[in-house]
Amino acid sequence: MWPAESSTRHPDAALLTVRGLRKSFASNRVLASVDITVERGKVLALIGPSGSGKTTLLRCLNGLAIADGGTIDVAGELNLDFAAAPSRPQLAALRDRSAMVFQHYNLFPHMTVLQNIIEGPVVVQRRSREEATAEALTLLDRVGLTEKRDSHPFELSGGQQQRVGIVRALALRPQLLLFDEPTSALDPELVGDVLRLIRELADEGWTMVIATHELEFAREVAHEVAFIDGGVILESGSPAQVLRDPQHPRTRQFLQRLLFPFERPASDTDE
Structure with missing residues (x-):
């Protein structure tokens, strides 16, 4: 498998810069005015309640949703200004530079595992079927699913x-990997394998934005954590700062409810 884009080739340069999205x-109104910066080889974890704007933000970063305003810059090579409608080639270039791993897998049910993986490289990126197949088999071997190449999603x-979904994203050779709650649809005993794979990708230097409720995972893997609520980033910083010593009252409230869901909020307790 090819390596992630090395941050050493572009020191002090951000891979992703979002302003006023x-x-x-x-x-x-789902996103009010979002600013984020992600350096090459770094991982940004997005946390926040359901409906806070995490999924919409990821979809805008992948061009699946078109923002109403603001800018997205990728690697200083592609800049989309949504004050004016981006062109189709610009949106295609944005989709080509990022790849999304969805909460509910989104595999094509009528296709085999191998067909799901090579569809994008062959149809969208116009790479040869032979090259795409060889690469797909290498990736499947890495995640221990080679024997499932001819299976359909319902057989998995x-x-x-979800591991096939991650392989499908990697097969597109993106600069940026986007994960939308990648473990929320899984049974608890299946979460570990997916998180280990994402952790390996982080260790290899892949640039990622991950929406997650797995706080311990975010603490271990992310270089920065951003808390979003009401379409606004209310707080961001290192995992130690945001998850252990949050400054914004709403961040503290969210973490308290997530970590201790059966406790009554302090404002509701008896005097």
């Missing part, structure tokens, strides 16, 4: 489907 669906466990 906004997105609404009809009258529902949830953890196996």
